[in-house]
Amino acid sequence: MGGSYIADLANQITFLVALAVSLNLLLGFAGQMSMATAAFYGLGAYTCAIMTAQGMTLTGAAVIGPGWPFLGGLASAIVVSFVGGLVVAAPAARRVRGDYLILLTLAFHFLFVTIASSWVGLTGGPNGIVVPPIGFFGYEINTTDQAFWFLLAWAAFVSLVCWWIGRSPFGRLLRGIREDEIAIQALGKRTIAPKSLAFAMTAAMAGATGAISAAYMQFVAPTTYSLDLAILVAACVALGGPGNILGSVVAAIVIGALRPILENVPSLSSDSAVPWQTVIYGSILVAGMVFRPRGLLPEGLIAMRRFPREAISAVPRVVQATLLKTVGERDQPALAKSSVPSPMIASPIVRVRNLSKSFGGLQAVKDVSFDLHPGEIVALIGPNGAGKSTIFNLMTGAIRPDQGEVTLHGQSLAGADPCAVARSGMARYFQHVRILPGLSALNNVAIGVPRQAGENLAMTFLAPMRVARGEAEVRAEALRQLENVGIAPHANRTAQDLAFGQQKLVAFARLLATGAQVLLLDEPTSGVDPQAADQIIALVRTLAQSGKSICIVEHSLHVVSELADRILFMNAGAIMAEGTVEAITTRPDLVDLYFGT
Amino acid sequence: MNQLLQLIAFGIVQGATYALLAASFWLIYATTRTFHLAHSVTYAVAGYAAFVISVQLGLSLWLGAFASVISAAAVGCAIDAILYRPMRARGASVLSIFLASLGVAAAGAAALQLIFGPLVKQVPGFPNATLYLGSVTVTRLQVLTAFCAAATIFLVFLFITRTRTGNAITAVRTNPTMAMAVGIPVERISVLVFGIGSAMAGLAAFFETISFVAYPTMGLQPVMFGVIGVFLGGIGSIRGAALGGFVLGFLLVFSGLFLSQNLGVILVFAVLLVVVVFRPEGLLRSPSGA
Numbered sequence: 001m002g003g004s005y006i007a008d009l010a011n012q013i014t015f016l017v018a019l020a021v022s023l024n025l026l027l028g029f030a031g032q033m034s035m036a037t038a039a040f041y042g043l044g045a046y047t048c049a050i051m052t053a054q055g056m057t058l059t060g061a062a063v064i065g066p067g068w069p070f071l072g073g074l075a076s077a078i079v080v081s082f083v084g085g086l087v088v089a090a091p092a093a094r095r096v097r098g099d100y101l102i103l104l105t106l107a108f109h110f111l112f113v114t115i116a117s118s119w120v121g122l123t124g125g126p127n128g129i130v131v132p133p134i135g136f137f138g139y140e141i142n143t144t145d146q147a148f149w150f151l152l153a154w155a156a157f158v159s160l161v162c163w164w165i166g167r168s169p170f171g172r173l174l175r176g177i178r179e180d181e182i183a184i185q186a187l188g189k190r191t192i193a194p195k196s197l198a199f200a201m202t203a204a205m206a207g208a209t210g211a212i213s214a215a216y217m218q219f220v221a222p223t224t225y226s227l228d229l230a231i232l233v234a235a236c237v238a239l240g241g242p243g244n245i246l247g248s249v250v251a252a253i254v255i256g257a258l259r260p261i262l263e264n265v266p267s268l269s270s271d272s273a274v275p276w277q278t279v280i281y282g283s284i285l286v287a288g289m290v291f292r293p294r295g296l297l298p299e300g301l302i303a304m305r306r307f308p309r310e311a312i313s314a315v316p317r318v319v320q321a322t323l324l325k326t327v328g329e330r331d332q333p334a335l336a337k338s339s340v341p342s343p344m345i346a347s348p349i350v351r352v353r354n355l356s357k358s359f360g361g362l363q364a365v366k367d368v369s370f371d372l373h374p375g376e377i378v379a380l381i382g383p384n385g386a387g388k389s390t391i392f393n394l395m396t397g398a399i400r401p402d403q404g405e406v407t408l409h410g411q412s413l414a415g416a417d418p419c420a421v422a423r424s425g426m427a428r429y430f431q432h433v434r435i436l437p438g439l440s441a442l443n444n445v446a447i448g449v450p451r452q453a454g455e456n457l458a459m460t461f462l463a464p465m466r467v468a469r470g471e472a473e474v475r476a477e478a479l480r481q482l483e484n485v486g487i488a489p490h491a492n493r494t495a496q497d498l499a500f501g502q503q504k505l506v507a508f509a510r511l512l513a514t515g516a517q518v519l520l521l522d523e524p525t526s527g528v529d530p531q532a533a534d535q536i537i538a539l540v541r542t543l544a545q546s547g548k549s550i551c552i553v554e555h556s557l558h559v560v561s562e563l564a565d566r567i568l569f570m571n572a573g574a575i576m577a578e579g580t581v582e583a584i585t586t587r588p589d590l591v592d593l594y595f596g597t
Numbered sequence: 598m599n600q601l602l603q604l605i606a607f608g609i610v611q612g613a614t615y616a617l618l619a620a621s622f623w624l625i626y627a628t629t630r631t632f633h634l635a636h637s638v639t640y641a642v643a644g645y646a647a648f649v650i651s652v653q654l655g656l657s658l659w660l661g662a663f664a665s666v667i668s669a670a671a672v673g674c675a676i677d678a679i680l681y682r683p684m685r686a687r688g689a690s691v692l693s694i695f696l697a698s699l700g701v702a703a704a705g706a707a708a709l710q711l712i713f714g715p716l717v718k719q720v721p722g723f724p725n726a727t728l729y730l731g732s733v734t735v736t737r738l739q740v741l742t743a744f745c746a747a748a749t750i751f752l753v754f755l756f757i758t759r760t761r762t763g764n765a766i767t768a769v770r771t772n773p774t775m776a777m778a779v780g781i782p783v784e785r786i787s788v789l790v791f792g793i794g795s796a797m798a799g800l801a802a803f804f805e806t807i808s809f810v811a812y813p814t815m816g817l818q819p820v821m822f823g824v825i826g827v828f829l830g831g832i833g834s835i836r837g838a839a840l841g842g843f844v845l846g847f848l849l850v851f852s853g854l855f856l857s858q859n860l861g862v863i864l865v866f867a868v869l870l871v872v873v874v875f876r877p878e879g880l881l882r883s884p885s886g887a
Contacts, residue, residue, distance in 0.1 A: 033692055091874045100873055102632055102695065103828050107866050110821055114862045227817060231703040238696045271715070275707035282704025286680065289697035293689055 003144030011147055013256035014155040015213050020236035020252040021155075021162045021245050022205035027234065028242030028299065029166055030198040031178025032098055036088065036105035037206055037233045039112040040081045042225030044207025045214035046116060046123055047080045048073035049131045052215070070135045074211045081207025082200045089199035093192045096181050101199075109227060117222040128221030131214045147216055154212060158205050163245040164461075165201070169446075169454030169471055172439070174198055175243065176447045179436035186396065186430070187448050187514055188422030189455070197457055228278060235285040241295025243438075251296060255281050299438070300494070348373050349549045350426065350518055354404035355394055364390045366573040367404070372518060372549040377540065379560045380553045381584075382570035383594060388553045389431070390573075392520050395551075396428050397421045408518065423450070427516035431523045431553075435503045437496035441487065444495050444506050445478035448513035481509040485539060501532035508539065519543065521552040525559050537562050561585070569594075599732040604850055606730075610739045612846025614801055616839040617746035618819050619826030620753060621797035623838035625673075626827060628770045628790040630691060635676055635698045636798055636823070637816030638705030643669040643799035644811035645709060648718045658722055658807065665803035666796045673795025674788050676701060682784060702817075710813040717810035742804040749797055750839050756793075757835060766790060798823075825865065829872055831879025840881050844868075 019037055026032050052073040053065030068076070088108050092100040116123050123129065134141040134150065141147045165171050176184045177191050184191055214220045236255055240247030258280055262273040288295070348371035357365040365387045372378055380388045393399045395406050397416045406413045408426055416424070436444050452474055453459050454467040482488040485505040490498060495506055504524065511519060521540070525533040533556075540563055544550050554560050560567065560581065567584045569577040571593055577584060584590055625633050646668040651661030680701065684694050726737045757763035768776040769786045777783045801819060805811075822845055830841020848868060852861035872880065 027692075031692065033695060091870055094874075095877060098692065099632055100828075100877070103824060104869070104873065106821060107825060107869055110818070111862055111866045228703055228706075231699045234696060234699055235703075238693070272711060275710045278707035279704045279711065282700040282702075282707065285700030286697050286704070289689070289693045289700065290680070290684060293693045 002142065003146070005144075007144035007148045009257075009260045011144055011151045011216065013253055014148075014151040015209055016233065016236065016256040017155040017249050017252040018158040018209040019206055019233045020240065020248040021159045022202045022209070023233050024237045024240075024242065024245060024248045025162045025165060025174075025205075026198050026202040027237050028244065028248075029171055029178065030174040030195055031242075032195060032199065033102050033234075034105045034199065034202065035102060035227070035230050035234075036108045036112075036203070038225045038227065038229040039105075039109040040085065040203040040206040041210035041213070041229070042112055042116060042220075042222075043084055043203075044077035044081045044210030045220045045225070046129075046210075047077040047207070048211030049129045049214050049220045050122065051076045052132050053129055054132070070132065070215055073215070074208060077207045077211035078204050081210075082204035084207075085200035085203025086196055088203075089196045093195040093199070109230065113222055113225065116225065123220075123222075126222060128219055131218050131220060133218055134212065134215040141216075151212065151216065154209070158209065159245055159249055161205070165457065166243070166245060168457075168460040168467065169452045169474065170194065170457045170460055172443055172447055173455050175439060175443075176436050179438050180434050182418075183430070183434035183436065184447070185417070185419045186422055186428055186434070187510070188419055188427070188450055189447075190419055194455075194457075201457075231285075232278075232281060235281050238285060239288045239295055241297040241299060243299030244295065244297045247295050247297035255284075300440075349409060350395075350551075351407045352391075352395065352404070353406070355391065355401050355406070356403040357390060357394055357399065357401050363573050365394065365401075368570075368573075368575055369404075370568055370575065370578070372551055374517075374549055375544055375547050377544045377550045377552060377563050377565050379564035379567045380551065380570060381555075381557075381560055381567060381594070382576075385572075386570040387573040388570055389522060391570075392428060392522055392551075392553065395421075395520060396426065422514065422516065425516050426518040426520065427511055427514045428520045429507060429511050429522060429524055431526065433500075433503055433507045435495045435507055437494070439495055440492050441482060441495055441498065441502075441506045441509075442475065442478050442491040445481050445509045445513050446474050448481075448510040449474045449477055450514055478509070478513060481512045482506070484512060485509045486535060501528040504528055504536070505532065508536065512543075516548075518549045519551070521550060521554075523554055524552065525554065525556055533559065557585070600854075602731070602733050604854060606733045606735050608843075608847040608850040610735065610743045610846075611850050612843035613743040613746035614804070614819075614842075615822050615826050615846045616750055616842030617797055617801050618823030619830065619838040619842035619845075620750050620835050621794040621801070622820065622823040623827045623832070623835055624753070624766075624790050624794040624797070627832055628766055629677075629681070629787050631677075631681055631698065632691070632695045633676075633698055633791075634695070634820065635701035635705065636673075636795070637702050637814075637820040638709075639669050639672045639676070639795045640798045640802045640816030640819055641706060641709055641811070641813060642672050643802035644806040644815055645713060645718065646799075647720050647803050647806045648713075648811050651720050651722065652718070658720075661720065661807075662800075662803045665806070666799040669799025669802065670792045670796040673791040673798075677788050677791040682787070706813045706816070713813070715813070717812045718806075719810050720807050723807050738804075738808055742808070745800060745804070749800060750835070753793065753797065754835055754839075762786075762789070825869055828879060829869060831881035833878060834881065837879050837881035841879065844880065 019041060023034065023037055026034055051066055051068045052070060054067055088104055089101065092104050117126050119125070134147065141150060173184070173189060173194050177195060181191050232255065236251040237248050239255070240249070240251030259273055259277045262268055262276050263270055268276065350372040352371070353369050355365055355368045356363070368391060370378070380391065382388060390399070394401045396418050397413060397420065398418050408424055411424070413421055413424070418428075422428070436447065439447070453463070453470040459467055479488060479491060482491050485508050487502055487505050487509075490502060495503060498506065508524070524540070525536050528536070537559060540550060540552070552563065564581055567579060567581060568575050569584055569590055577587065577590055622633070622636060625631060625636070643665040646664040647661040650656050650664040651658050680697055681694060684697065723738055728735055728737055728740065757766055765776070765781045765786055766789070768779075768781055769783055773783055802816070805815065805819070823842070826841035826845050827838045828841070829844055830839065831837025845865060848865055849861045852864045
């Protein structure tokens with residue numbers, strides 16, 4: 001190919017940029033590692049090469065070659081690498097631990113290289129295949145200078161797509177999965193599909209870039225698609241800043257420029273330029289991970305949208321007075337405040353019937369039955385190991401009961417996973433909070449809002465206006481819930497920078513954002529100062545008055561006596577007594593059991 | 598029948614090598630939760646150490662083997678002590694430790710290429726001979742490789758299950774926080790498993806170098822097979838990892854009977870997918886055993 005040397009260098013860098021930003025979507029946003037970047041880049045390149053080939057290798061041997069035009073080859077490359085991505089990611093996406101994805105992508109890389117270098121009839125083997133040049137509708141790109149503007153546009157397009165996905169609600173969901181997948185499932189969000197989709201999108205963009213690079217170089221051979229390339233791209237993402245698209249662009253340009261610079265150092269032979277480049281970026285990667293693990297441009301520096309400061313400072317610090325009104329209006333539009341039914345008259349929302357569960361020889365829960373009514377606060381108390389948290393695990397589907405069942409609104413929850421349980425209106429507040437540390441308080445709460453149009457990736461592109469309107473509503477709702485718990489002034493702060501008590505309140509706001517009718521609270525006041533505890537107590541009481549059913553596991557008898565309409569006293573997996581606060585606290589046998597005197 | 602026996606013999610030889618690699622990766626991965634891809638650099642350094650001692654310095658092959666094992670252990674310990682330990686102390690995520698490991702893997706192989714050049718290095722001189730055991734033909738080197746691999750795995754197995762230090766390793770593997778709470782020096786255990794695991798890889802690298810050649814990226818494929826072996830056999834125990842390595846070896850050898858060698862790689866990938874989907878704990882489930 002003719003054209004200037006400088007243009008060729010720039011073109012090689014555009015490929016690196018496109019690969020880096022697409023990997024950032026997976027590695028930075030979704031927090032999943034892929035070692036198959038080079039393999040998908042190569043898969044796209046070979047698909048395009050085979051579909052556009054004229055049926056002859058460089059050495060003249062016959063290969064398969066339907067002779068499609070370039071755009072046909074590009075389209076087939078996108079489809080094949082997208083599907084290939086789904087196939088590789090699907091088994092790993094079900095696992096919470098990311099090691100399976102590293103394993104499968106690494107295996108896929110070796111599989112790809114083996115096939116590319118040995119299936120001579122299809123790929124031309126080690127000699128590769130000649131590829132026709134890039135061309136559209138009769139116009140052909142034959143020099144590096146002509147190609148530059150097209151390749152620059154492609155890299156810019158891929159960067160924009162990744163940036164757009166990253167800032168969409170779908171991108172927020174990916175970041176939530178990265179921070180704590182179990183917490184996201186407990187909010188009623190599916191995690192397998194978004195993870196697989198992120199992987200397939202990354203694979204498709206790498207494949208398309210591969211197809212374009214193959215047509216640009218007019219040649220494919222297996223040595224181009226080495227594991228070193230996969231590491232190089234990962235280094236660009238890690239050093240630029242995972243979760244920051246601009247960072248990947250900058251890092252890819254800088255690292256991509258290393259090789260041509262080294263090639264022109266007079267004391268180096270051109271053979272040693274490539275290993276020197278590898279030594280340098282490998283060392284920078286190591287140093288970067290040790291000294292600056294969040295990269296050159298950390299996430300949130302530029303890419304994250306900031307909520308306008310004025311809007312936040314306008315919110316009064318404590319909104320206790322309006323709390324009841326806002327919560328009540330939203331969740332129970334049909335019920336006036338005064339007409340909330342007395343708990344004992346209304347029919348129960350949740351029925352727990354004969355639940356039993358053993359772990360090995362230990363009977364953790366024995367034949368437990370109880371009801372939760374609308375507007376009622378029921379406290380589960382008992383000594384440590386009585387089975388309280390196990391009951392929550394059984395009710396939310398985190399573990400399966402040996403016997404018995406739970407019904408919600410009259411429907412059985414048998415076989416439902418935590419995500420399905422949360423979707424049907426029963427949400428859980430974790431003892432260990434499970435905040436999403438890397439996200440802002442506002443995004444922590446926004447992610448709890450159910451049924452967001454923008455969490456559908458296709459909608460993000462096909463109906464951007466609708467998604468933008470929905471997102472404005474989601475953010476308004478999230479801010480309202482932060483106001484409810486009284487920490488709206490901290491809406492923009494990263495959750496990990498908040499005090500523990502504030503994190504608990506953020507988690508509370510997130511729970512409220514789900515709109516769940518039944519709330520299971522696991523030690524909501526443990527580990528917070530008395531002031532925050534009082535705030536949480538007031539909040540829980542207000543929620544019950546608005547008609548929600550609340551089941552609370554709590555060690556603090558102060559909290560229990562402040563809140564509970566009814567107490568279930570548990571010991572050794574069974575309910576020993578049930579009654580009002582007075583009835584329980586005046587029974588000497590239970591008090592002895594509880595305090596172990 | 599004769600062909601079957603011959604294939605079984607090759608399967609054992611191949612499987613023992615993969616089992617050794619799987620066990621070495623397992624020891625490091627399971628104990629420290631480090632996806633230690635830089636194991637490939639350790640492996641390549643061991644191969645070149647044999648070349649330096651036995652060819653460049655002209656010393657005996659025994660010293661070369663010794664140099665392989667010692668240099669591998671030193672490299673593994675150094676990577677853990679200089680790189681991973683400060684990162685763990687700073688609370689680095691598993692992903693950033695993996696990325697640092699990738700950096701070492703890339704830079705290390707390239708550095709070896711700069712030092713020794715891109716050409717492969719041979720270490721000749723093993724008094725090899727072909728042995729005829731009934732209808733089975735193997736080389737003396739193959740028998741020695743398989744024997745050393747199996748013996749090493751067995752010794753490490755005994756070490757983990759029968760000694761006090763081995764119990765400490767198991768404790769760190771199953772619950773590092775609790776292990777630290779009862780006074781086990783977790784960081785020292787970590788360096789120890791890096792040392793032992795790397796020495797095991799060094800032994801495998803020595804045999805590969807004297808059987809074939811040493812080259813800068815020689816460690817990638819063996820580590821890859823080791824990783825696959827671990828996940829295939831089971832991440833819960835060294836027996837699982839070793840079993841996975843043997844299964845891998847037999848799969849590759851036996852698929853050669855019906856398929857071309859490259860289709861064997863596809864078969865391995867297919868088996869791996871099936872195992873990850875239907876038995877994510879691996880073929881050998883053992884939640885608490887060693």
